[in-house]
Amino acid sequence: MPPPVAASPTTANVILSRAQRAHTRLSWQMRLARNARSTAAGQVTIKLFGVPPAFAAFLGLAST
Numbered sequence: 001m002p003p004p005v006a007a008s009p010t011t012a013n014v015i016l017s018r019a020q021r022a023h024t025r026l027s028w029q030m031r032l033a034r035n036a037r038s039t040a041a042g043q044v045t046i047k048l049f050g051v052p053p054a055f056a057a058f059l060g061l062a063s064t
C-alpha cells in the first residue's frame with residue numbers, strides 16, 4: 001500500500017481590508033443575473049396536499 005497522502009497545509013487567515021472585501025462582492029445586477037431563472041426552464045408546479053376541494057375551488061386552484 002502506498003503511504004497516506006499528507007493533508008494540504010492550512011493557509012493562514014488573511015484579514016482583508018474593507019475595500020478588498022467590497023471588490024469581491026457582486027453588484028445587485030450581477031446577483032439578479034446569476035440567480036435569474038432560465039427562459040428555457042419549464043413551468044414551475046407546486047403540489048399542495050391536504051387542501052380541501054372547496055377551499056381549492058375558492059382560490060381558483062386546479063384540483064386533480
